[in-house]
Amino acid sequence: MSEKLVLHEDPRSGNCYKIRLTAAFLGLPLERKFYDIMKGETRTADFLAKVNSNGRIPVLQIGDRFLPESNAACFYLGDGARLVPADRFDRADMLRWMFFEQYNHEPNIATLRFWLYYVGEANLSDEQRGLIGSKRAAGDAALELMDRHLADRDWFAGTALSLADIVLYAYTHVAEMGGFGLSGHAHLCRWLDRVGEQPGFVPMD
Amino acid sequence: MSEKLVLHEDPRSGNCYKIRLTAAFLGLPLERKFYDIMKGETRTADFLAKVNSNGRIPVLQIGDRFLPESNAACFYLGDGARLVPADRFDRADMLRWMFFEQYNHEPNIATLRFWLYYVGEANLSDEQRGLIGSKRAAGDAALELMDRHLADRDWFAGTALSLADIVLYAYTHVAEMGGFGLSGHAHLCRWLDRVGEQPGFVPMD
Numbered sequence: 001m002s003e004k005l006v007l008h009e010d011p012r013s014g015n016c017y018k019i020r021l022t023a024a025f026l027g028l029p030l031e032r033k034f035y036d037i038m039k040g041e042t043r044t045a046d047f048l049a050k051v052n053s054n055g056r057i058p059v060l061q062i063g064d065r066f067l068p069e070s071n072a073a074c075f076y077l078g079d080g081a082r083l084v085p086a087d088r089f090d091r092a093d094m095l096r097w098m099f100f101e102q103y104n105h106e107p108n109i110a111t112l113r114f115w116l117y118y119v120g121e122a123n124l125s126d127e128q129r130g131l132i133g134s135k136r137a138a139g140d141a142a143l144e145l146m147d148r149h150l151a152d153r154d155w156f157a158g159t160a161l162s163l164a165d166i167v168l169y170a171y172t173h174v175a176e177m178g179g180f181g182l183s184g185h186a187h188l189c190r191w192l193d194r195v196g197e198q199p200g201f202v203p204m205d
Numbered sequence: 206m207s208e209k210l211v212l213h214e215d216p217r218s219g220n221c222y223k224i225r226l227t228a229a230f231l232g233l234p235l236e237r238k239f240y241d242i243m244k245g246e247t248r249t250a251d252f253l254a255k256v257n258s259n260g261r262i263p264v265l266q267i268g269d270r271f272l273p274e275s276n277a278a279c280f281y282l283g284d285g286a287r288l289v290p291a292d293r294f295d296r297a298d299m300l301r302w303m304f305f306e307q308y309n310h311e312p313n314i315a316t317l318r319f320w321l322y323y324v325g326e327a328n329l330s331d332e333q334r335g336l337i338g339s340k341r342a343a344g345d346a347a348l349e350l351m352d353r354h355l356a357d358r359d360w361f362a363g364t365a366l367s368l369a370d371i372v373l374y375a376y377t378h379v380a381e382m383g384g385f386g387l388s389g390h391a392h393l394c395r396w397l398d399r400v401g402e403q404p405g406f407v408p409m410d
Contacts (some may be wrong), residue, residue: 054309060283069301069308076297085374090271092281096274101307103274104259127335132330145337171333 003063005077006031008051011205012118013037013168014110015070016058021166022074026081038118066075072096074163083163090158097156097164100142101171108134108139110171113178139180143172143188150187154194169195174204208268210282211236213256216410217323218242219315220275220373221263226371227279229407231286241324276303279368288368295363302361302369305347306376313344317377318383344385348377348393355392359399366403374400379409 005023007030009016023030033040035057043055052059052068059066060073067073075098078084085091112135115124121132146168149156156164173192175182182189195201210228212235214221220353228235240262248260257264257273264271272278280303283289290296297334317340320329348406351373352359361369378397380387387394400406 053353053394056307062294067294067297067301069304070303071304072297075300076293079296088281088284089267089272091284091330092272092277096272096277099274099276099304099307100259102304103312105327107308107312127339130335148258 003196004031004061006033006061008033008035008057008059008061008066010035010037010042010057014058014113014204015106018070018116018167018170018203019058019060019073019077019200021170022077022083022162022163025083025161025166025198025200026077027200028077054097058107063165071102071163071167074098074167078163078181083161083166085158085160085162087158090162094162098167101164101167104138104145105142106171107179108142109175110176111178112139112180113137113171113174117177132138136179139178143175143180143185145183146172147185147188150191154191161195165191165195170204209266210234211235211238211266212265213238213240213243213266213271215240215242215262218262219318219379219409220311222409223275223372223375224263224265224282226310226375226407227282227288227368228275229372230288230366230405230406231282233282275318275366276307276372279303279372283368288366288371290363290365290367292363295367299362299367299369306369307370309343309350310347310373311376313320313340314383314385315346316340316383317344317385318376318379321384324384341384344380344383346392348380348385348387351377352390352393357394359396366388366400370396370400375409 005028007016007019009032011034019031024103035059042057047131048055048189051066054068056068059068060076067076085094114130115128155161156168169192210233212221212224214237216239225235229307233373242262247262253260261273263275264273265281267281272281286350290299292295320333360366361373374397377393
């Protein structure tokens with residue numbers, strides 16, 4: 001990677017951690033630039049104009065180009081390396097789990113962690129409070145599906161650690177901060193340990 | 206592609222149409238197997254065991270293997286072909302828009318189309334009815350962001366039609382069925398026409 005890599009991030013965000021973990025597994029140096037999402041630092045005119053018009057982090061800066069969307073940033077870093085399977089079906093199957101993560105997992109498990117642990121239930125809007133039950137059920141269903149998938153395999157896609165494992169690890173390993181129980185999911189717990197034991201692993205801040 | 210391709214789908218679903226449109230642009234033959242999601246045909250024990258444990262369509266069957274998640278299925282079909290940019294940054298930038306589609310676009314624009322056009326407002330739960338306002342605002346914001354992105358470019362990623370355009374086209378071109386207005390987004394409307402004029406284009410059923 002010849003161009004300098006800068007991660008625009010909030011270290012509390014699992015979406016940001018995914019990119020840091022991918023870079024760590026690949027031994028890629030990553031400069032970090034911090035924002036506080038609780039203080040609206042990703043909604044300033046300057047951020048919207050220069051970094052991401054969608055007002056969100058993480059954004060991976062590659063030289064003078066900016067790449068939003070955590071899973072796309074992981075793909076950029078892993079493209080052509082060992083974290084992206086060389087087999088065509090396995091590569092698409094990895095993406096299948098990465099899309100599952102953004103559609104079925106993150107909006108439930110990451111959102112409840114943010115609402116209950118960082119914002120605080122007392123500070124939620126009525127609409128947010130009304131959604132806790134359905135997000136709890138959908139998050140539990142996502143964890144259950146993951147646990148069943150891991151019953152007879154070590155990794156989500158292909159036969160080795162891939163980006164699918166990294167992006168699902170990010171919010172699963174801190175799911176208890178959002179009130180989700182992991183102890184009933186034995187396969188999932190063993191997979192969490194397995195990811196944490198891989199050479200190059202770095203913990204969330 | 207040597208293995209037979211079968212699309213497990215409901216033709217009213219834009220997520221299914223994405224895969225059909227990708228195959229059409231690439232000239233790939235695709236057998237179609239129909240399910241009625243309104244009748245729960247993707248939640249049967251047989252479907253869950255054989256096709257997708259997540260109980261959802263579309264699923265792309267490749268020989269005897271099954272690939273859920275619409276955008277992953279599009280990637281499988283397009284991998285190595287002209288709909289996936291050869292440049293590394295552009296390829297990741299294409300995925301950036303595909304993740305944006307599943308996170309910011311589909312849960313708002315496709316969901317309101319489904320709720321208001323197919324289910325009917327009178328048949329929604331109180332929780333669903335309470336979400337219409339925030340999904341309307343988030344969907345409008347997604348369309349506005351797309352329109353601004355297209356102000357000085359013809360395609361979402363790279364310099365030609367890619368999977369990013371196909372997956373965003375699917376629910377954008379029928380957004381009015383969910384009560385979204387497109388006429389104020391001139392760049393977006395021209396891009397919709399542009400996609401429809403590409404050789405190989407097929408309309409939604």
